[in-house]
Amino acid sequence: MAASTMKLTLFLLPLFFTFSLIISSHHPLDPLTPSEFKKVRTIVKKSYPSGLKHNLTFQYIGLDEPDKPVLQSWLSSKTKSNPPPRRAFVIARLHKETHELVVDLSNRYIISDKVYGGNDGYPMLTNDEQTAASALPFSYQPFLDSVKKRELNLSDVVCATLTVGWFGEEHSRRAIKILSFYKEGTANVYMRPLEGVSLLVDLDEMKIVEYYDRSRLPMPKAEGTEYRLSKQKPPFGPPLNGFVIEQPNGPGFKIDGHQISWANWDFHLGFDVRAGPIISMASIYDLEKATYRQVLYRAFVSELFVPYMDPTEEWYYKTFFDAGEYGFGQLAMPLEPLTDCPANAEFLDAYYAGEDGTPVKISNAFCIFEQQSGSVMWRHSEYAIHGELITEARPELSLIVRMVATVGNYDYILDWEFKPSGSIKIAVGLTGILEVKAADYTHTSQIKEDAYGTLLADYTIGVYHDHFLTYYLDLDVDGEANSFVKNNLVTKRVTDKNSPRKSYWTVESETAKTESDAKIQLGLKASELVVVNPNKKTKPGNSIGYRLIPGSISKALLNDDDYPQIRGAFTNYNVWVTPYNKSEKWAGGLYADRSHGEETLATWSLRNREIENKDIVLWYTVGFHHVPCQEDFPIMPTLSGGFELRPTNFFESNPVLKTKPPSSKHVNSTNQP
Amino acid sequence: MAASTMKLTLFLLPLFFTFSLIISSHHPLDPLTPSEFKKVRTIVKKSYPSGLKHNLTFQYIGLDEPDKPVLQSWLSSKTKSNPPPRRAFVIARLHKETHELVVDLSNRYIISDKVYGGNDGYPMLTNDEQTAASALPFSYQPFLDSVKKRELNLSDVVCATLTVGWFGEEHSRRAIKILSFYKEGTANVYMRPLEGVSLLVDLDEMKIVEYYDRSRLPMPKAEGTEYRLSKQKPPFGPPLNGFVIEQPNGPGFKIDGHQISWANWDFHLGFDVRAGPIISMASIYDLEKATYRQVLYRAFVSELFVPYMDPTEEWYYKTFFDAGEYGFGQLAMPLEPLTDCPANAEFLDAYYAGEDGTPVKISNAFCIFEQQSGSVMWRHSEYAIHGELITEARPELSLIVRMVATVGNYDYILDWEFKPSGSIKIAVGLTGILEVKAADYTHTSQIKEDAYGTLLADYTIGVYHDHFLTYYLDLDVDGEANSFVKNNLVTKRVTDKNSPRKSYWTVESETAKTESDAKIQLGLKASELVVVNPNKKTKPGNSIGYRLIPGSISKALLNDDDYPQIRGAFTNYNVWVTPYNKSEKWAGGLYADRSHGEETLATWSLRNREIENKDIVLWYTVGFHHVPCQEDFPIMPTLSGGFELRPTNFFESNPVLKTKPPSSKHVNSTNQP
CATH class of the missing domain: 3.10.450.40 (Nuclear Transport Factor 2; Chain: A,)
Structure with missing residues (x-):
């Protein structure tokens, strides 16, 4: 959910540039x-x-x-x-x-x-209109009465805006729900909901059209919810020692406008108010061929579907499309040096247009840093050769591009990691605050029916939910025309009676001809999924490719006929492949707010177009089923997920074979006894 | 495979301690x-x-x-x-x-x-006997003739020892295969096999008992196989800039003998010639309860099963049990500062006994270091509150314990990562050299039947294979008596006609009563797997637990009746739970060499013992199906896998809430323009 952005503009100041400013080398x-x-x-x-x-x-x-x-x-x-x-x-x-x-x-x-003549939803909501909507309750008498009835201070009430989804109604209006929270004694307003109070605002009219004050549940206590360091009392801990990072030769990357080059990588980092970071034209220098070769034409988070699992009146509608409704870019947060990004990071600003069209600046929207995590790029010790112990090892270094989008309570850390070996690791970290429900429980023994979540503290239920991030990955592997190949690992029975073995597995390649061949639910079958260039081969004749290595796999659990799942049907498969089509960017539809699922990845694919030896787009969904636990209270330790795009017969040989280990050193000011 | 260890003892010098040396505080x-x-x-x-x-x-x-x-x-x-x-x-x-x-x-x-009266295999092989065995061919005339016939220099021939598995024979002897390789022009001997030449050595007799010179295949070229920096020619690259890490307050960890403490963690790091690193008695300090609480009693790699997928005469037997046959600890390599481990690492030696019982030292067998990877421990930006933008973030810091076992061609990087949030991340990195087969191909178009692998270079097939690492995890979650709970995520149909929702999922907990309830093939079902202490509850009444978060999932693909799979049946499930039993340590059996699979995890579990509210052991297998690609030639960029043990209602709330961000700083000697 995206909370009120009432004073957000104080921090994201509109810019009044002189009109004559022209940037020369776009x-x-x-x-x-x-x-x-x-x-x-x-x-x-x-x-x-x-x-x-x-x-x-x-x-x-x-x-x-x-x-x-x-x-x-x-x-x-x-x-x-x-x-x-x-x-x-x-x-x-x-x-x-x-x-x-x-x-x-x-x-x-x-x-x-x-x-737009269709009936399939509404455009992204602006921060401005959400800020305006969440101000309305403060001059709405029934709401003021509800606050008074509860004996709360109006000045401690905070309003937040929540998109309402679609549940089969034929005609809907552009509307948003307002829920309210209480900041008395804590900055962690999400832990103190005024459960049962809700308003509906018509956004085009900008007025309250529905109001409910249904239930009267205990408000969870402020105690234990605060996460600001300044508000903590001793004992502190666990203690962690600091690091000073020095780069004697400076950072290894260069930023020229939006173009970033580092080690063997070259790519463009864009920004969009809806998608957030857009990686474009990523290519890698091939030492042997002495040229840059294309890998990724354009990639970004296309949608993020977050359905909650409470079907009751107050909660059923919480089935958010965080990118398409709230805008990942619009909610990019200024990154804090030393905590959000390491000491050696550099930062870039980003701009979007506010509701009235004037530019809004987000300072430090991106950070870019080299990561030396202590991993090993490759190594080998050779002890078979007489009289020698050979050890060769290379430490791993990566370049990371980071943006954080805070969608109300949740913080999404979006990382794009480039490795000299050609791998691109795409990761998302889930942190921030849970969305909780007030309930009249202080102990699980009191819970007699489904509570739809975990009891985290007195009166506080962390409601079950999913996060599905669908990535748009327009790979152009060594050129535009690509195919999607499933290298299936198939068990074979040994027929040769002379072999003591009875079985083995081998690879049977299957090229997807049309879109339906490439709809994949992972985990059912051992298979390597590769985007190849069928028009080019390596010297030994292998298909030049990039492989998708999934991380943890989650599949959609809602029923297919449930409205949120009709809208979020792009999560029915973990993998889809479509032919490139400029109009097909947003997996959940261009108009995600209150969408009916009519113009989405799931419907485009029904045309079952040819995808062999075409310019194709790979869509991959990283999913999380989130069963909250007490460790997530009052703020969540980051939970990470992601996937890897890894060169597979793209290079003739290991592309980091001839990488020299960077000079490294350690200085200990005070040594252990 | 473990290659000849002929001169390994040059590096792992036997120690002649004075006998009176007594270590005081064991x-x-x-x-x-x-x-x-x-x-x-x-x-x-x-x-x-x-x-x-x-x-x-x-x-x-x-x-x-x-x-x-x-x-x-x-x-x-x-x-x-x-x-x-x-x-x-x-x-x-x-x-x-x-x-x-x-x-x-x-x-x-x-x-x-x-x-030992059984017929179920033989003990671990020593480096010493393998070294002795691989010297035998050099005075064996038929072998010398084979080398001569091929017009090779005997002084460039290198012999390596390979365990032979079991294929149904009723009586077997303790024997090992010898294959030979050619080091002329390269240190990468594994890329130059004398394909078709093999010997069998009876280890008890220490004599050659079988000899074959079956085929005459082209030997792959030395060109392009060298990985030593000193042998590379320009152009070098991609270039990477160096880091200097300074810790103004010294490292944050303390090592006292084998006891390591860092942040809120305290654990014991042992070493075993077979298992390598053993983590014992890991406990975490609970700030709220002001006491250390138990997590892990004892954990280590129990077995590593590596079957190759070539059923032909020369290759069928390659179905290695790397830990039980070769010894992970015995093959621990001295770690190189700055490349195997970062600049801020500290190192520990380890000792094992050689074949004659005298101690052998492995210098720098372990490294221990703090990792500041640039990840975020937790964060939140709050913009809902009038007039404020609150951002709180904490950078992630971890402690990593690393050992590398080089089993012949392959290098396994074993990492145990401890996080202040209570997570333990267990990772394995696969790198080193592929095991290749010489074949008369220079282009895939010449391959008319199954080649059982990928053509990587002229005459060089990288043979398909698996790696299954089975971890022994004796969790003692807040005490010994634990239960294994499957929190199944179950889709429910909404029956309340008033709800616009048609479905949701909820958690249905299922406690495993006996071993058969806990045999799990992952990926089939959405489920959270938790080891809980059923005798203790959090304040709100949740079960105190640690959750297993799997990484990428691979399942065994060999047929159940195939001999290697009978021996490696402990890979039939990704997860097993057994009651603690001191004698059940080695998933593939105490006697893995030539085992028949009779005394293994898969057979112990047939007793279907009770595991509820008992001292239980969790067994988890990290699997990789490896389809080699050209990037793996001549040396493999590290491929990583692993899993996480994460506290789940173990703490009353986020255990790193009150952690202060460590002081960090960046110094750039030369800044970018």
Whole structure:
């Protein structure tokens, strides 16, 4: 859930750039700059001047990235003379209608302006409208009465906004729920819900349209919920000793605008108000071929589906699409040096457009750092050779790009890790605060029916829920035309009577012809999943590929006909492959808020298009079933998950064979006795 | 496979301690000291003086650890006056028989001496006998003829020893295969097999009993196989920048003998010639309860099963039990500072007894270091509260204990990671050299039938295989009597017609009553697996527990009736639980070499003993199916796997809530422009 952002703008200050500022060397995939946001605003506002009739709101402004062939051919041209035109894609609301606009920034005009006629949901919600909505209860008499009736101080009440999902209703409005919490004695407001009080705000009208004060449950205590260091009392601990990291030759990476190069990697780091970080055009230098080779054209978190498992009146609707409803980029938090990122990190800011189109800056939205974790890149000790003990080892070094999105109570740490060996490890860390329900229990022995969660403390139930992060991975393995291959490990019965063995396994490769061949529920079958370039082979004749190595596997547990699962049907499989299609970016649909699941990955794939030797997109879902435990109270130790993309016959041989170990040293100011 | 250890003793020098050396403050679980090994040797040799008749060999000498109740009661006694007697468990070979001896070191006598009457395999092989066996071919004329016939230099031939498994034969002898390799032009001998030449050595007779020179295949080239930095030619790369790590307050851990304490953790690090590292009596300080609480009584790698998937005459037998046959501890390699372990690591030596009973030292067998990887222990940004943006974050710090066992071509990096949050992460990194087969192919297009592997380079097939590491995990969660609970996530249909939801999932707990309830193939069912203490509850009434969080899951693919799988049946399930039984340590049997699978985890469990509210042992198998790829040539980038033991309602609340962020700093000598 995304809480009220009432004063968020105090920290994410709107920028008033001088209009003449022009950034000279744009990469065509660079996110829109503050001045470009202002340009979009100016151009659109010219068509829709503000006023009583025209109260247009910008729900989304992002780069309308150049068509892939146009971009590719421009990038491979030598002169780089005619860059692809800079365009913005805009979703705006006006007169309760959703407009899709494409704005040409070079020629300053609206290329297209289409009213979305469908019934499949609403655009992303802005921080601004959520802030406005969560202010409404404070001047709404029934709410004030509820607070008074409970003998609470109004000044300690905090309101938060929660999207409402879709449950089969034919007609819905753009609306958001407001729940309230109590900050008396704690910053951890989520642990003190005013359970049973809820409001519904019509966002287009910006007014309260429903109000409930249903139940009267004990409010959980403030005691033990505080997580700020300044509020803790001794004993502190466990104690941890500090590190000083020195890099005598400076950091090993270079940042040029949004282009990052490090070791053998080169990639572009973009930012989108909905997706957060976008990794583009990642390529790796092949020492043997003396050239950079393509790996990943574009990759980002496409959606994050978080259904809660409490079907009762107060909780049933909590089936969030955190990226599509709240915006991962919009909720990127300024990262704190030394705690969110290590001492050797560098930081980058990001910008998005507020509801009125003016740019908002997020300081330190990204950090980039080299990680020397103590892992071993490769090693071997050889003792078979007479008179020698050979040991060769190389320490591992990685580059990590991090962004944290805080969606109300939850914090998602999004890491993209690049390894010199060619691996890309994609990880997400789940931390922050649980979403809890007040209940009249102080001991599990009092619970006689399903409590839908774990009793964490007095009156506090941590409700069961899932997190499904679906990644969009447009791999271009050594070129655009790729195939998806399942290398199935198949047990064979030995037929040769002379062999003492009765069985073995071998690899039977199966190339997915169409989309239905590539819908995969992991864990059922031993199989290596590889995106290959069928048009290129290694010297020995193997298919050049990148392999998907899943982490822990979770599958969707809701019934297929349940509304949240209809909307989140893209989690029915862990893996999907689609042919590249510029319009297919958001697994849960372009309009995720109150969506009906009509225009999603699950429905696109029903066309069962050909995917062999095509430009294909791999979709992978990292899932967590979260059964809260007391350790998650009052704040959760990070739980991590993820997956790896690993070169598999991409290189002719180990690409880090000829890497020299970096010089390392340790200094101990005070040594142990 | 374990290669010849011909000159290993040059590096692992036997020690000749003065006999009077007495170590004062033994922990009862400390591994045998050099002087204790000498004492064992003296005591046993007195009964079996050397000579023509008595050529006794020590196949295994290790601590016969005190009985668990004895140890526990001694440790909890205040005076610590009568320590449990120090005893050694010895497996010796004499007159082609296996002796099991228990030696009392305090009173210097043999408590028991039992001849093993079974037919279920042989004890661990010593480095010494493998070294002796691999010297035999050099004075064996048929072998010399084979080398000559191939026009090879005898001085470049290297012999390696390979265990032969069991394939249904009723009577077998203690024997080992010898294969040979060619080091001309490379240290990477495994890439240059003399394919088709093999010898069988009877180890008790120490003579060659079979010899084959069957096929004549091209020997793969030396070119491109070298991994030593000194032999590489430019271009080097990718380049990596160095780090200097300074710890102004010194390391945060303390090592006192074998006892290690760090942050809130306290544990004992033992060493065994067979298992390698043994973590014992790990307990964690509970800030709230102001006391240490038990987590893990004893944990180690019990077995590592590595079957290859080539059923042909030259390869079918390669179905190794790396721990039980070769000894993980015996093959622990001296770790190299700065490459095997980071600059801030400290090192510990280890000792085992050679075949003649004299102690052998392994320098730097362990490294211990604090890891600051840049991860986040927990964080939250709070923007719901009026006028504030609260951000609290804590950087993650871990303590890692590492040992590397090099079993011939393969290197296994064994890591035990302790986190202040109470998690123990157990990881294994696979690196080193592939076991390859020479074959008459230079391109995949020439392969017309199953090649049983991947063509990596000219004439070089990387053969498919598995790695299954089975961990012994004697958890004592807040006490000895524990239960194993499956918290099954079960989808429920909503019956309340008022709820717009149709489904949700909830947790249905199932306590395993007997061993058969706890045999689990992972991936089939959504379930959290928890070892709980059913006799203690948290304040809200939850079961105090530690949860097993699996990593990537692999299941056994060989047929159940295949001999290697009969021996390796402990891999039929990913998880097993047994009642604690001092004699049940080795999943593949005490006598893994040529075992018939008769005395293994899979057979013990057939008794289907009660495991509820008992002292139980959890067995978990980390599996890898390895389809080699060209990146693994000529040396493999590390592939990692593992699992996590995570407190789940063990603490009343987040145990790192009150941890202060350690002071950290970054110094850049040369900054980026």
